[in-house]
Amino acid sequence: NAGVMQNPRHLVRRRGQEARLRCSPMKGHSHVYWYRQLPEEGLKFMVYLQKENIIDESGMPKERFSAEFPKEGPSILRIQQVVRGDSAAYFCASSPEGQETQYFGPGTRLLVL
């Protein structure tokens, strides 16, 4: 059973471009969470999704950021018009039905030039 997968692992964007980060949860997991980690800091919750539904987006910036988890395919975190402050590691986690344990992916390290 492959673990949580994220791609790309590293992403470089110029200010104003769009960043799309993908997360494939573990097989059988239907709950997906996105977290952001700034250098030397802890993980900050952004959004929690189930298939085709956003359950909790209380940690997501109101502008430029969006997330989806379609019926088919990976979950996508989309950042429009990136700014330098968006540079961070973005981690996805997933959990199965009936369990609260979250398993993390390897992260996508976004660098905005």
Added chain:
Amino acid sequence: GENVEQHPSTLSVQEGDSAVIKCTYSDSASNYFPWYKQELGKRPQLIIDIRSNVGEKKDQRIAVTLNKTAKHFSLHITETQPEDSAVYFCAASKGGYQKVTFGTGTKLQVIP
């Protein structure tokens, strides 16, 4: 919302000694407390967790204690080894599929 504080931010111990990391949380409704280990450039990995109906849990050299009344929980690592060197995060959640709130991390260095 929930606020998790973690101390110390850095910790150096001699190999073989014990390490203790302490956390406090603010939301009395939190009932699930996982601990994650993150090596440099790697993903956070769950090392142990505890639920509020339990006061202590052990797994080999790792133990976690929880004081619900004081809203404190701690991680204890005994007989530390160099491979224990990493950043450790405590976290709190209301359980179920609720979001997890992380502490700010403790960078543990085990000196051979």
